[in-house]
Amino acid sequence: MRVMLRTVTVIGLGLIGGSVLRAAARAGHDCRGYDPDPATRSAARDAGDWRIDDSPGPATDGADLVVLAVPPAALPTVLESLAGHPGIVTDVASVKQPALAAVPTGVRFVAGHPMAGREVSGFAAGDAALFDDRPWVLCLDEPTALADWLAVAEFVLALGARAVPAVAAEHDDAVARVSHLPHLAAAALAAQAAGALPAGLAAGSFADGTRVAASPPALWADICAANAPAVRAALDRLIADLGTARAALDAPAPALETWFGAGHAARAGWPPTAGPAIPIPPERDDLLALGRAGGWLTEIAGTRLTAVLPSRPAAGTDGPRSRKLGRAR
Missing domain, CATH: 1.10.3660.10 (6-phosphogluconate dehydrogenase C-terminal like domain)
Known part of the structure; x- marks a missing residue:
């Protein structure tokens, strides 16, 4: 079943969170945001056509997707506050195993990490184009639901990123x-x-x-x-x-x-150049094989997934065309 993400809330409006807010608005989502810093909230209100709330509860209420762009140390507390939230929750933390370990039972969580950033910080440094053609890792560890994963993957593709499947330990x-x-x-x-x-x-x-x-x-x-x-x-x-x-x-x-x-x-040999587009079955094992081969998704249209592999194998690998991906072709 396809999951539609219309309303997106971003919690934490620093460089990455502010960029997600801008990129999601550019992609046509109904966007909300919250940051604990009043000055940041004020700056965000003045910067675009979205709703900035003064507390996280109203910001997340009714959101189809909540993006957590908070410091790693704050992630467990914020996740706990979302217990019972009916929508999908994702994050942008740089380390994925601790994030997954902090998820309360029942939260529909898709661990994520955009491989994009700058050496500067703060909302003013954000940019809607920050994720354009950049890898965005989305973890497919159990018990992440495949339908939820595909919905978040479609979201990051709309933000201009490359959706890369992985498991947390390998990430x-x-x-x-x-x-x-x-x-x-x-x-x-x-x-x-x-x-x-x-x-x-x-x-x-x-x-x-x-x-x-x-x-x-x-x-x-x-x-x-x-x-x-x-x-x-x-x-x-x-x-x-x-x-x-x-x-x-x-x-x-x-x-x-x-x-x-x-x-x-x-x-x-870096960065990798994309080879021809190939179909990928919407199955967990096929997606993880794609990520391990250095590939990424380029399009999701219902149950039809399109991906690309590097045009040549990275140094020190056996090459991207595994048997499973060969069958997917």
Whole structure:
């Protein structure tokens, strides 16, 4: 049965929540919002054609979809307040296993994470186009209902994003590698510029490698701590890899060139380019196979799902065309 999402409420109107509000309004949804900060509520009221409430109860009452864009530490309390809510609830937290563990029984929850952001924060930094062509992970762990998952996937597609199916544990491992670890590395690199001469000589490579070090330290400390097991494993791999580079400095030149080559090849193959559109059955296993292969949904029309796979396999994988996806074709 198709689930229609007409009324959308966003709780938390910072960068991501404010962007969801703007993008949902752009997509034609009836939008409401709430933020605990009165100044943020005032700014949001002045910014667009939507309803901003002074408390979360009226904002969520009757909403088909509630999007929680609150700090990770606040998520359990907010979820508990939504026990008995008849609509679907989703979130945008960077770590998914703790989010799923906090869901009260009976709440129709679809764990989500848009892979989009900036090093600045606050409602004023929001942008309706923030999610355009960006991956938006939606977790298909049990007991998430497939119909609810498809409804949220259709919503994020309307916001311009790529709907990527995954399970929470695999998501948390992946983002530790490509999101949380880069923040740690950027902070370490930025600290190397201490001193007048290094800071004065820093240019393009320093700027590119340290951009996210300008993000709020408290926020990223909380995110990395929430995903500590996966971040520890990713950090250990990076430390070992840098140890190999250190050893290569004492070896003949080809060893260092070989070390650079692996990263060069991975970066040259990113971002993935979309291959031809393929049909995907609306089944849990087929959708998860799509996500594991690096693919994403592009259209949902009733029970007809369309997806794309990367045009070439990512480095270190067996390629995207699994047997299951081959059958889906």
